[in-house]
Amino acid sequence: MKKLKTKKVTYTNPIFNNMTQEEITDYQEKLLKKQLKYVYRNSEFYRAKFKEIGIHPDEIRTLEDYYKLPVFLNKTIEREIQQQSIDKYDHPFGLHLCTSPDDIAFTGTTSGTSGNPTFTYTFTEEDLNFLNRYIAHMLDYGGINAGERLLFSHALGIYATSSILFGVRSHGVLPIDVDVRAGSQMILKYAQMTKPTAAMMTSSLTEHLIDKAPELIGMNVGDLGLQAIFTVGEIGIGIPEVKKKIEDAYGCRVYDYLGELGFSCDSDEYHGIHCVAPDLSLFPNDLIDPETKKPIEIYNGVIGELIITELNLKALPRIRYSSGDIVQVFTSECPGCGFKGKRIKFIGRSDDMLIIKGANVYPSAIKKVVSNFIPEVSGELRIVLDTPPPRVVPPLQVKIEYGADFDTHKLPELEARIKNELHTQVRVTPNIIWCPTGSLGKALTKTPIFEKNY
Numbered sequence: 001m002k003k004l005k006t007k008k009v010t011y012t013n014p015i016f017n018n019m020t021q022e023e024i025t026d027y028q029e030k031l032l033k034k035q036l037k038y039v040y041r042n043s044e045f046y047r048a049k050f051k052e053i054g055i056h057p058d059e060i061r062t063l064e065d066y067y068k069l070p071v072f073l074n075k076t077i078e079r080e081i082q083q084q085s086i087d088k089y090d091h092p093f094g095l096h097l098c099t100s101p102d103d104i105a106f107t108g109t110t111s112g113t114s115g116n117p118t119f120t121y122t123f124t125e126e127d128l129n130f131l132n133r134y135i136a137h138m139l140d141y142g143g144i145n146a147g148e149r150l151l152f153s154h155a156l157g158i159y160a161t162s163s164i165l166f167g168v169r170s171h172g173v174l175p176i177d178v179d180v181r182a183g184s185q186m187i188l189k190y191a192q193m194t195k196p197t198a199a200m201m202t203s204s205l206t207e208h209l210i211d212k213a214p215e216l217i218g219m220n221v222g223d224l225g226l227q228a229i230f231t232v233g234e235i236g237i238g239i240p241e242v243k244k245k246i247e248d249a250y251g252c253r254v255y256d257y258l259g260e261l262g263f264s265c266d267s268d269e270y271h272g273i274h275c276v277a278p279d280l281s282l283f284p285n286d287l288i289d290p291e292t293k294k295p296i297e298i299y300n301g302v303i304g305e306l307i308i309t310e311l312n313l314k315a316l317p318r319i320r321y322s323s324g325d326i327v328q329v330f331t332s333e334c335p336g337c338g339f340k341g342k343r344i345k346f347i348g349r350s351d352d353m354l355i356i357k358g359a360n361v362y363p364s365a366i367k368k369v370v371s372n373f374i375p376e377v378s379g380e381l382r383i384v385l386d387t388p389p390p391r392v393v394p395p396l397q398v399k400i401e402y403g404a405d406f407d408t409h410k411l412p413e414l415e416a417r418i419k420n421e422l423h424t425q426v427r428v429t430p431n432i433i434w435c436p437t438g439s440l441g442k443a444l445t446k447t448p449i450f451e452k453n454y
């Protein structure tokens with residue numbers, strides 16, 4: 001691909017670019033105090049929560065005071081208070097709603113694959129206008145300008161990703177929104193006809209289209225003319241092999257983003273999501289230990305469960321919301337672009353966490369290390385559990401598929417290298433069970449990481 005000098009990521013709101021980290025913290029503290037008073041005044045749920053813990057928002061003077069509060073919300077509680085608001089007020093948004101339901105301009109849910117969908121992404125017009133600037137900033141950073149077209153292929157409609165379309169339009173970019181359920185052929189056909197300069201898709205779809213394009217539209221994805229791809233929602237391009245494969249095939253940069261909270265930089269190497277929105281959320285300064293739920297001090301490289309607190313949203317702001325996502329936070333300057341703010345990398349989900357000899361181990365971290373050995377391995381693996389997690393009696397049993405063309409005589413040597421990397425990076429020395437390519441199977445939706453034998 002074309003070699004450019006890496007462009008530095010800046011904060012979306014330029015006032016932060018000249019602030020020190022301490023000044024940014026002070027700024028967030030002011031926003032937090034205002035927001036806590038707002039939610040206390042306007043939401044039945046948050047008011048009850050403060051009363052339950054015996055604290056009034058006025059008593060929270062610093063961010064440190066705030067980080068000590070218990071978790072207020074998670075998916076389970078969200079579902080409960082949604083049901084209560086249906087029963088009590090005839091709307092599904094939950095008792096934490098801070099405006100009238102009449103003021104809602106957009107609502108978006110997660111897929112609802114595990115239980116009822118949650119209307120987590122519910123915004124007023126003012127909220128949308130506030131959020132749009134972050135998406136516009138990211139497109140601008142990726143070199144996408146007004147007047148250009150963007151292939152948008154996610155599940156459309158009631159799903160959260162649809163809210164991103166407001167930001168795309170606000171930047172003067174025309175979305176070509178093809179619902180992912182239309183299938184690869186339709187997606188590629190629209191791309192061929194409308195000549196977008198950018199695309200927003202999951203990284204698995206982006207990868208899938210590489211193989212499908214020659215057969216379905218008679219051309220390579222590299223000839224579509226894309227100049228930037230933005231992926232969301234998966235570890236995806238955090239795996240170097242995946243990032244390189246996509247960039248080589250499409251001949252353009254691929255960025256990873258986390259809604260409005262941030263995006264990865266224009267660098268050959270992946271340096272995580274750059275947190276560009278300190279005025280939107282306390283993310284990622286608020287981490288808890290996934291087991292004890294106690295706050296964790298932030299330092300370069302720390303790993304913990306992400307707590308979300310939205311500082312400026314009006315309709316359904318999340319306050320001390322436990323996301324279940326385990327992230328690693330970097331406070332050092334980005335080695336790729338020089339961004340001075342915080343960066344994060346996804347490590348896994350708290351519900352997948354294993355505890356081996358007292359240490360927290362995340363399956364996705366194991367998968368990431370093993371993926372670095374593609375094509376010697378296929379990338380598919382299963383962690384075999386004989387007893388219910390999280391505690392595992394060592395050694396951890398891991399089934400790994402060797403690559404299709406791999407000479408099995410060399411397995412002992414490959415095994416030693418993989419074990420060495422897992423020991424260095426994840427601090428686990430597993431027992432590897434080798435399997436032929438394709439024998440573990442790959443699900444079309446979400447491939448399981450565990451093989452449960454209990």
Ligand SMILES: [Zn+2]
Pocket residue numbers: 009264265266267271274334335336337338339
């Ligand atoms: Zn960077």
